[in-house]
């Protein structure tokens with residue numbers, strides 16, 4: 259599958275600085291391709307030299323708006339009509355409350371900020387519920403075996419498996435979805451990166467109907 263993001267970064271020999279692990283480009287394209295041409299609202303925590311802002315805008319196409327968040331006020335210089343810069347600390351939950359009030363619609367959030375577990379956890383907790391149905395959350399740079407943010411995020415994997423099987427009429431097994439299962443489609447781990455996809459519409463019941471009519475006793 260051609261990957262326009264990878265082609266973009268490979269062609270960036272001049273202009274604002276941009277640094278991403280190369281294996282992330284396959285991950286981005288796999289999970290974000292569905293937003294291309296759909297005017298998504300994208301949030302990236304971590305602006306640094308500003309090079310990723312035009313990359314996202316070019317990839318998603320006209321109408322895409324990128325909100326860059328950074329603790330360093332010098333990043334304000336990278337604002338443009340289609341990129342809004344917000345200065346704040348991603349570990350500050352009051353900052354996220356203000357952000358949610360200012361930006362009511364978010365399709366994609368990429369956390370490439372301070373990379374500390376408590377910063378990543380606050381960002382996930384404050385913003386995952388705010389991302390629209392069908393939206394995608396990505397956290398980059400989860401480094402180190404035993405990383406505390408990874409342990410926290412793995413507890414979300416366990417929450418995907420929650421629920422008690424009830425066998426109903428005709429032997430149909432069913433599980434009533436928890437609110438987490440109803441909203442979250444999947445949790446994906448890659449080397450140093452976490453992706454969470456939200457469901458487009460709530461899944462309230464998982465069921466396993468019987469098919470076929472030949473069964474072993």
Ligand SMILES: C[S@@+](CC[C@H](N)C(=O)[O-])C[C@H]1O[C@@H](n2cnc3c(N)ncnc32)[C@H](O)[C@@H]1O
Nearest residue numbers: 276277304306310328329330347348370371372
């Ligand atoms: C890895 S750089 C971002 C790189 C950029 N996304 C790119 O692709 O080129 C990390 C940025 O996160 C910012 N940062 C560090 N701690 C932060 C925090 N607590 N809240 C928000 N931004 C933070 C730094 O100022 C720095 O600009």
